[in-house]
Amino acid sequence: MLKGQAASQWFVYGTLYTVAILSFGIKFILKYRHNSYEVIRTGSVMFFQTTFAFLIPEIMAGLNSTKDLPYYDLKNVWPLNYYLFEQWNVNALLVNGSLGMTMLLFGVASILVITPILTYKFGKRWYCSWVCGCGGLAETAGDSFRQLSDKSTSAWKIERWLVHSVLVFAVISTVGIVHSYLPKNNTYKIWEDGAVVKQYDTFFTQSNFLILVGTSLTIIFALIWIFRRNELKQDARYGAIGFLFMILAFIGIHFMSGTENLFFFNHGAVKSAYGFLIGAVFSGVIGTGFYPILGNRAWCRFGCPMAAILGLQQRLFSKFRITTNGGQCISCGNCSTYCEMGIDVRSYAQKGGENIVRASCVGCGICSAVCPRGGVLKLENGPLEGRINSEAVLLGQEPDLMELLSNNKK
Ligand code: SF4
Numbered sequence: 023m024l025k026g027q028a029a030s031q032w033f034v035y036g037t038l039y040t041v042a043i044l045s046f047g048i049k050f051i052l053k054y055r056h057n058s059y060e061v062i063r064t065g066s067v068m069f070f071q072t073t074f075a076f077l078i079p080e081i082m083a084g085l086n087s088t089k090d091l092p093y094y095d096l097k098n099v100w101p102l103n104y105y106l107f108e109q110w111n112v113n114a115l116l117v118n119g120s121l122g123m124t125m126l127l128f129g130v131a132s133i134l135v136i137t138p139i140l141t142y143k144f145g146k147r148w149y150c151s152w153v154c155g156c157g158g159l160a161e162t163a164g165d166s167f168r169q170l171s172d173k174s175t176s177a178w179k180i181e182r183w184l185v186h187s188v189l190v191f192a193v194i195s196t197v198g199i200v201h202s203y204l205p206k207n208n209t210y211k212i213w214e215d216g217a218v219v220k221q222y223d224t225f226f227t228q229s230n231f232l233i234l235v236g237t238s239l240t241i242i243f244a245l246i247w248i249f250r251r252n253e254l255k256q257d258a259r260y261g262a263i264g265f266l267f268m269i270l271a272f273i274g275i276h277f278m279s280g281t282e283n284l285f286f287f288n289h290g291a292v293k294s295a296y297g298f299l300i301g302a303v304f305s306g307v308i309g310t311g312f313y314p315i316l317g318n319r320a321w322c323r324f325g326c327p328m329a330a331i332l333g334l335q336q337r338l339f340s341k342f343r344i345t346t347n348g349g350q351c352i353s354c355g356n357c358s359t360y361c362e363m364g365i366d367v368r369s370y371a372q373k374g375g376e377n378i379v380r381a382s383c384v385g386c387g388i389c390s391a392v393c394p395r396g397g398v399l400k401l402e403n404g405p406l407e408g409r410i411n412s413e414a415v416l417l418g419q420e421p422d423l424m425e426l427l428s429n430n431k432k
């Protein structure tokens with residue numbers, strides 16, 4: 023009815039997904055009805071799932087009478103939407119005139135412009151806890167399992183390696199796939215049934231594209247290294263390894279990959295492997311099916327490349343932080359127990375006032391909601407200066423109070 027066509031299997035899937043978020047969302051709102059942040063946040067994920075992911079794409083496709091637009095979840099940003107830059111999707115958008123072109127440009131702007139600005143202002147919570155469908159399902163249907171997340175330091179180490187490796191893999195495979203269908207000269211042709219249906223003059227030749235991506239990444243990495251190295255601490259070195267790996271891969275793509283192959287693998291096989299292993303097994307089967315074993319945010323924490331990008335932005339240049347008032351903390355541990363991202367929130371509060379500025383924090387606010395001492399944990403936005411204040415608190419077992427007092431007087 024929405025599209026004026028028979029429903030596809032994706033429509034059925036979207037319907038079930040939306041119904042799950044709506045029904046469990048109502049349950050969640052009733053449970054946290056005394057906490058306005060939780061009520062509004064859950065209303066937001068229910069709204070974005072119902073409209074941006076479900077109704078609007080169907081209605082837009084129905085209004086577009088000339089060609090079939092591909093299904094496009096407007097709130098799914100690359101790399102979460104891993105097929106955005108695949109040839110079939112790009113071609114389908116391009117042949118659909120200005121509407122398709124607008125959607126393609128919106129997809130590019132989402133990751134390059136909209137995402138960094140919103141994360142700067144609000145932290146990654148604007149997406150992970152207020153908009154994202156995966157996060158929406160985790161927060162609503164997965165609410166009963168949030169306490170099962172692993173809080174150990176080894177889980178934190180695995181998380182950082184795994185999620186950033188998936189991101190590096192997503193960047194390299196996307197660049198390789200786009201490179202495979204771009205022209206060697208400046209004319210991009212769209213073929214259908216053996217005939218050219220459209221052609222465009224384009225700056226994006228294979229070599230220009232690789233140079234552009236490599237140069238952009240180098241500039242971003244250089245800026246981080248010069249101005250924000252301290253925020254990453256020892257992880258800056260791992261970031262450098264990831265960056266070098268990507269640049270070497272781009273050089274490899276230039277010399278070793280063609281229209282058929284990405285290095286030694288067929289493109290179709292790489293796309294299927296990514297779609298199956300990351301898109302289906304990791305995000306679907308493990309990420310959702312394993313809620314009762316790994317907690318409700320296993321995918322967001324260990325596998326989502328979008329969460330990895332937003333987490334880097336949050337750590338490097340966001341105004342968001344959770345402030346702690348350690349003097350009132352009674353060390354009950356509720357906050358750590360119910361943190362779905364496995365953050366030991368209590369340890370921050372116990373240090374006497376260290377802000378929580380963690381890349382993985384999705385700003386769900388549950389740590390604050392379950393704290394029996396209201397006001398200890400607050401989700402706040404503030405200036406960038408001084409937000410990472412781990413050195414500013416009393417870390418020693420026996421601080422010399424007389425010395426601190428005399429320093430304060432000075
Ligand atoms: S630290 Fe608090 S706001 Fe952040 S993910 Fe954990 S429970 Fe949610």
Ligand code: SF4
Pocket residue numbers: 350351352353354355356357358367368371389392393394395398399
């Ligand atoms: S829930 Fe509140 S009181 Fe309990 S440990 Fe966490 S910050 Fe302290």
